[in-house]
Amino acid sequence: GAGVSQTPSNKVTEKGKYVELRCDPISGHTALYWYRQSLGQGPEFLIYFQGTGAADDSGLPNDRFFAVRPEGSVSTLKIQRTERGDSAVYLCASSLMPGLSGANVLTFGAGSRLTVL
Amino acid sequence: RKEVEQDPGPFNVPEGATVAFNCTYSNSASQSFFWYRQDCRKEPKLLMSVYSSGNEDGRFTAQLNRASQYISLLIRDSKLSDSATYLCVVMGGNNRKLIWGLGTSLAVNP
Numbered sequence: 001g002a003g004v005s006q007t008p009s010n011k012v013t014e015k016g017k018y019v020e021l022r023c024d025p026i027s028g029h030t031a032l033y034w035y036r037q038s039l040g041q042g043p044e045f046l047i048y049f050q051g052t053g054a055a056d057d058s059g060l061p062n063d064r065f066f067a068v069r070p071e072g073s074v075s076t077l078k079i080q081r082t083e084r085g086d087s088a089v090y091l092c093a094s095s096l097m098p099g100l101s102g103a104n105v106l107t108f109g110a111g112s113r114l115t116v117l
Numbered sequence: 118r119k120e121v122e123q124d125p126g127p128f129n130v131p132e133g134a135t136v137a138f139n140c141t142y143s144n145s146a147s148q149s150f151f152w153y154r155q156d157c158r159k160e161p162k163l164l165m166s167v168y169s170s171g172n173e174d175g176r177f178t179a180q181l182n183r184a185s186q187y188i189s190l191l192i193r194d195s196k197l198s199d200s201a202t203y204l205c206v207v208m209g210g211n212n213r214k215l216i217w218g219l220g221t222s223l224a225v226n227p
Contacts, residue, residue, distance in 0.1 A: 033215075035217075040219070041219055041220075042204055042217035042218055042219045043161065043204075043217050045215065045216075048214065056214060058214075091160055104166075104208055105163055105166065106163070106215070107163075108160035108161050108162065109160060110160050
């Protein structure tokens with residue numbers, strides 16, 4: 001697509017529920033990133049995919065968080081047993097394959113705002 | 118010490134003013150540097166990459182000082198539309214993880 005698309009744009013859920021957030025990156029971008037941003041903070045790295053594989057998942061806060069990218073395009077961030085502290089904007093970004101000109105530049109989606117009550 | 122540090126501001130300046138933001142980073146092996154702009158409740162968007170030789174884009178000038186490990190952003194002739202949060206971003210030398218500063222808030226007043 002023309003840009004990075006994230007759905008849903010807003011999600012309100014109850015504590016303990018399961019949530020899935022979807023990211024559709026720019027066509028041709030092999031690198032995909034998930035970040036989490038709380039109010040007044042910079043984006044916090046969660047996970048980075050290169051193709052289908054998670055090249056770096058060191059930012060996932062705990063085992064309730066999991067992300068997949070089975071076909072190397074769309075990615076889903078999954079949060080189990082949500083807690084109030086998970087409330088944040090979850091940002092997805094994509095970029096070109098490493099080594100290509102401009103590969104270090106990320107294009108972000110508009111984010112999915114998650115509120116856990 | 119945080120890996121990337123910025124003065125959070127807020128910076129309140131009148132239209133037409135020149136304003137400068139600084140950012141320091143701790144990893145001397147860092148390779149790539151960027152300034153992103155984020156409007157309220159919007160996603161970050163790339164403002165400009167920062168090159169060793171310094172670079173300019175219209176009213177915006179970015180500079181990198183590797184010896185002192187800091188990056189700067191200068192905005193000349195500030196416009197109301199420049200009001201936003203400016204995020205300093207550093208990419209490590211051996212991995213592709215971007216390290217983000219907390220951002221500097223700018224408010225340009227009429």
